[in-house]
Amino acid sequence: MSYVDEVIAKVIEQNPAEPEFHQAVTEVLESLRPVIEANEEAYKKDALLERIVNPERQFKFRVPWVDDKGQVQVNTGYRVQFNSAIGPYKGGLRFHPSVNLGIIKFLGFEQIFKNSLTGLPIGGGKGGSDFDPKGKSDREVMAFCQSFMTELCKYIGADTDVPAGDIGVGGREIGYMFGQYKRIRGLYEGVLTGKGLTFGGSLVRTEATGYGLLYITEELFKDHGETLEGKTAVVSGAGNVAIYAIQKAHQLGAKVVTCSDSTGWIYDPEGIDVELLKEVKEVKRARLTEYAAARPSAEYHEGRGVWQIPCDVALPCATQNELHLDDAKQLVANGCKAVCEGANMPTTIDATKYLQENGVWFIGGKASNAGGVATSALEMSQNSERLSWTFEEVDKKLKDIMVNIYHNIDDAAKRYGCEGDYVVGANIAGFEKVAEAMTAQGIC
Numbered sequence: 001m002s003y004v005d006e007v008i009a010k011v012i013e014q015n016p017a018e019p020e021f022h023q024a025v026t027e028v029l030e031s032l033r034p035v036i037e038a039n040e041e042a043y044k045k046d047a048l049l050e051r052i053v054n055p056e057r058q059f060k061f062r063v064p065w066v067d068d069k070g071q072v073q074v075n076t077g078y079r080v081q082f083n084s085a086i087g088p089y090k091g092g093l094r095f096h097p098s099v100n101l102g103i104i105k106f107l108g109f110e111q112i113f114k115n116s117l118t119g120l121p122i123g124g125g126k127g128g129s130d131f132d133p134k135g136k137s138d139r140e141v142m143a144f145c146q147s148f149m150t151e152l153c154k155y156i157g158a159d160t161d162v163p164a165g166d167i168g169v170g171g172r173e174i175g176y177m178f179g180q181y182k183r184i185r186g187l188y189e190g191v192l193t194g195k196g197l198t199f200g201g202s203l204v205r206t207e208a209t210g211y212g213l214l215y216i217t218e219e220l221f222k223d224h225g226e227t228l229e230g231k232t233a234v235v236s237g238a239g240n241v242a243i244y245a246i247q248k249a250h251q252l253g254a255k256v257v258t259c260s261d262s263t264g265w266i267y268d269p270e271g272i273d274v275e276l277l278k279e280v281k282e283v284k285r286a287r288l289t290e291y292a293a294a295r296p297s298a299e300y301h302e303g304r305g306v307w308q309i310p311c312d313v314a315l316p317c318a319t320q321n322e323l324h325l326d327d328a329k330q331l332v333a334n335g336c337k338a339v340c341e342g343a344n345m346p347t348t349i350d351a352t353k354y355l356q357e358n359g360v361w362f363i364g365g366k367a368s369n370a371g372g373v374a375t376s377a378l379e380m381s382q383n384s385e386r387l388s389w390t391f392e393e394v395d396k397k398l399k400d401i402m403v404n405i406y407h408n409i410d411d412a413a414k415r416y417g418c419e420g421d422y423v424v425g426a427n428i429a430g431f432e433k434v435a436e437a438m439t440a441q442g443i444c
């Protein structure tokens with residue numbers, strides 16, 4: 001059995017009931033085969049892969065809070081500090097009922113390589129809770145966030161571990177958690193990113209993941225002698241990533257005709273009205289039915305279905321495993337040229353393979369949604385300097401980072417004879433730097 005197969009088997013055996021984590025490890029290690037086989041003896045002797053698939057540490061804690069009826073509720077909180085070879089742990093917090101340790105570990109594992117790809121000094125981590133902010137009052141969300149941070153604050157710090165937002169954690173939640181951290185630790189430091197602009201946040205952080213996704217997509221098209229001008233795009237999701245992906249796609253001349261949420265989806269042949277979408281989702285926190293009600297050109301459909309709409313580019317921006325093999329077949333049949341992931345692992349492994357085998361340019365989330373964490377790292381730099389950069393400065397840095405990522409992953413794929421396989425390229429480029437740093441730092 002090869003070293004890669006041995007480690008995958010061990011991960012599955014030692015981490016039962018964590019399918020998303022198995023999926024992430026399998027996907028990454030499978031694609032690293034050429035690099036690992038070239039260094040198998042040294043890596044095996046140092047147990048490099050066993051170390052990389054085991055978090056440096058993980059915390060699981062009780063989060064009690066009182067709801068508006070005076071009833072005590074109890075949720076579970078997690079923080080996984082996966083790998084600090086190249087910098088302090090960095091990765092978002094997710095509040096969603098589906099959160100469990102396996103999901104946090106899959107996200108934390110992916111984060112190691114994504115953070116490495118940005119070229120910035122940040123290690124990999126992830127956290128969250130099975131708390132559902134939906135339908136909760138502001139006071140309930142604050143009570144939860146304060147209780148969550150009361151425990152989390154023991155493990156994080158500006159130079160050790162710097163969480164950010166993710167699904168269910170936006171500016172409001174980050175603000176409540178930052179306030180509680182400051183109160184308990186007595187420190188005004190950049191311990192969280194995604195902060196409000198009046199207390200250390202960075203311009204462009206809100207837009208960064210969606211904008212970054214479009215910058216890399218634009219570079220991909222440019223590298224193939226095309227532009228996004230006049231192209232039709234389908235987007236899933238209607239949250240932070242989706243909204244700003246749609247906005248930037250429109251600025252770059254493409255037309256986005258779909259979006260979706262956890263209950264249904266919109267087809268709007270005239271192009272999604274971003275301001276209306278922001279009003280429905282960011283301000284009213286309502287369902288997409290409200291978008292359709294306010295926009296005569298839009299059709300609302302229950303369930304899932306955005307991938308059936310003919311397009312040149314598909315941008316999954318909602319959640320993991322939301323683009324299946326059947327969807328991939330439909331996209332190929334409709335002549336889709338590119339799929340670039342805004343969400344983390346939205347495309348299943350068989351769907352990814354099908355897209356790649358059928359000539360669709362496919363960039364995985366690790367590379368294409370790295371703009372969010374890259375801008376978080378820029379927020380950390382500004383906090384350390386106690387300065388704030390202008391929107392244009394941050395946006396330019398973000399664009400440069402995404403363009404660099406594209407060329408790094410493209411080059412890495414070519415170096416190992418896998419030209420055009422951006423998934424392999426991203427894993428290799430991300431892994432090489434982490435592996436070198438881990439090796440240089442000795443067995444730890």
Ligand code: NDP
Pocket residue numbers: 165166167168169209237238239240241242260261262263317318319320322342343344345369370372373
């Ligand atoms: P948000 O919570 O802002 O939005 C998530 C969107 O996806 C919402 O529209 C939500 O619907 C929808 N959604 C959530 N779960 C499901 C589901 N099971 N089925 C269908 N739709 C669903 O999250 P973000 O936009 O921040 O994150 C989206 C993805 O991007 C995640 O995978 C996240 O990990 C990833 N990501 C985010 C980054 C960021 O900077 N925000 C950075 C890098 C990656 P509803 O409106 O009904 O809740």
